[in-house]
Amino acid sequence: MHPITKLLLIVVIAVLVFWLVTKVRESTRGDRVSFRPxxxxxxxxxxxxxxxxxxxxxxxxxxxxxxxxxxxxxxxxxxxxxxxxxxx
Known part of the structure; x- marks a missing residue:
């Protein structure tokens, strides 16, 4: 595998992991409660x-x-x- 391809793959994986962690943190925050008035x-x-x-x-x-x-x-x-x- 070409070194640039490896680097690109690592960057893509890092971005996906960052996005996933951000979404999980948002969904587990307890300060948001939505309700029907x-x-x-x-x-x-x-x-x-x-x-x-x-x-x-x-x-x-x-x-x-x-x-x-x-x-x-x-x-x-x-x-x-x-x-x-x-x-x-």
């Missing part, structure tokens, strides 16, 4: 969540959100946090 849910679900929050039952509100959206726990908690913040 409570405002985007059906009105009856919104009202049930608001009722639970008004009674101080945050856990029930999270459960209602998870039941309606099939969201993971951290996303549901973030959505309820935002809803509480918006409600004041």
């Amino acid at each position: 409570v405002e985007d849910l059906p009105l009856d679900v919104q009202q049930s969540i608001d009722h639970a929050l008004a009674k101080g039952k945050r856990g029930a509100a999270v459960r209602l959100y998870r039941k309606a959206t099939k969201a993971p726990q951290d996303a549901a908690q973030a959505a309820i946090d935002v809803r509480e913040w918006k409600r004041g």
Whole structure:
């Protein structure tokens, strides 16, 4: 194999490894939680969540959100946090 071909192959492999490591790091970062806002849910679900929050039952509100959206726990908690913040 020609030396330039070897060098080119090493550079390509290095770039691929760098790209792969970057993507893995991005996907495992815990600071990003995406969720569907409570405002985007059906009105009856919104009202049930608001009722639970008004009674101080945050856990029930999270459960209602998870039941309606099939969201993971951290996303549901973030959505309820935002809803509480918006409600004041």
